[in-house]
Amino acid sequence: SKVLEDHFLTIFECDMASQSNNYADLVGQYKRDGFVIIRNVLDTNLIHECQQHIEHLQRKYPDVPSEHYHHIIMRNDPFWIRLVSDERLLNLATVFGSPFIQEKEGVAIFSSHYFCKPPKTGMAVLWHQDGSYWPLRPMNVLTMWLAIDDSDTENGCLRVIRGSHTNELAQLKDDVSVVNVLGSYTHRDEDIDQSKIVDVVLKPGDISIHHPNIIHGSEANTSNRRRCGLTIRYISPTTQCLDPKQPVMMMRGSPIDGINKYRSWPKYRSGYDLPFDGCETWNERRKIVDEDEEYFQRTDYDVMENEIKTDLFEFISRLGGKKAAN
Template sequence: MSNKQVEQYNNDGYVCPIRALTPEEAENFRNRMDALEASEPDLWSRSKIKPHLMMTWFNELIRHPKILDAVEDVLGPDILAWATGHFDKKPRDPGFVSWHQDATYWGLSEPSVVTAWVALTPSRHENGCMRVIPGTHTTGQLPHKDTVNQHNLLSRGQDVEVQVDEARAVDLELQPGEISLHHTMLIHGSEPNHSDTRRLGITIRYVAAHVRQTSGFKDSATLVRGIDRYGHFLTEPQPTQDFDPPVVAFYNDIVGEIRSRKEAIAAQAKSAGS
């Protein structure tokens, strides 16, 4: 990134847009995803958490050098890909993301974490692009409440418990192959897709190698650049094929641990509220 972009990230908590993939590369990743979806109808239910372990195209994407070049300007030279996600809004999709901070339930030791949002289709205001509230990454961790709405794309429907000035919101509009970066504490969300155009984005959560999991459960990550001098996370295997059996076994172990931890946290929150 340019010095101006790095300054913007530090001041506002985000940078957008950054050209990382060529349009042809973005189309290739999207086509490989679509082909796998066609052959695996339950693709995303099978690989909702850490899908980069299950699909070769996704594992290639987290290692893309142009994405890592931008992330390095924020996190430094030693980078782990810790978590990934898939946000696909079909035309007229009512799905939305409530205002929230990413780090709320992650249990990481510090906010040396950045999310790369990779556009595989155009992401515009009319089809529900991500929106951010600039500068809110400096407020620290804010309280959130869990909500229930079938159209909320967040697993817990978390909603920040502060008054959000939506007049300050900025749309992070992207073309295929462009990315945005945002800080783990930045308040952000998105609205439904009111258009006839699909909005498909991939999220990659990168952490500096010194960050660790504090929630008391087993966690894993993939070293994608530099050196891991700390070993805070289990080393993730790299799939040689989609749903590579040894990697699937590793995935099931790790995801089972994560789900158990989430259930425990949810039970604690319910008990505290009763």
């Protein structure tokens, strides 16, 4: 395993607070190696709200393992939309997602997932390629991994195989012989060139960006500290999501007719949703989005809540977990 050391970081990292960012070099490294790290993307106040959001989800869905706080339970959550629509993230999506994500076409999101490993019992993620799981056509997608907690070798940080994004997508294989988050893999340890493993060590507010074909995973969390990160999957409006149960949401720009249906941004409901900075004016912002985008799919909230419960039950059952909603 190779931990990112200072001389290595000068190649792969960029500090958002710096005025001398050279994205051209970083984009070149991303294309060559399949991933890149950017430091200090989000401020401490927003990261604190993310940590509060996780606690909110724990209270709301007590039977859902914290490794599985994913799109199903967050698509009706205004703070989640506020987070993934942050201009700092969208700007990076257009830089590193080029040429398939372009400013003139806009940015959409089809999936997001908190990988929140609790202390001592946090599950491993077996070696896999994200694109093997996703119902996208074409496979034009950019993943950001946002660190909510410190993420290091002791608590099960993300590990990538440098340069493996040039591989074709491999077949998914089920595996529950070892406890793991996904219940599946695309590559075994014996398939991996150990000299190319990089441990992606991050601080809260840092992000890593990686390619859908890159082989990656993480070890179990055996430390006394939680390790939580949020994955965000950005696509262009020209990319089609083939799963009707996986709603696409427009983050910037306008939808393109005939490709996807888009779900409207959720309303903020005082006393029910997590309060956050700007929540007082959120519904005004949301209405502007709905009025501007005639293609947004409006869904009754009671229907959405029942749909969430049904999807959660199916998802957790497939993983051998407990029933998520009674």
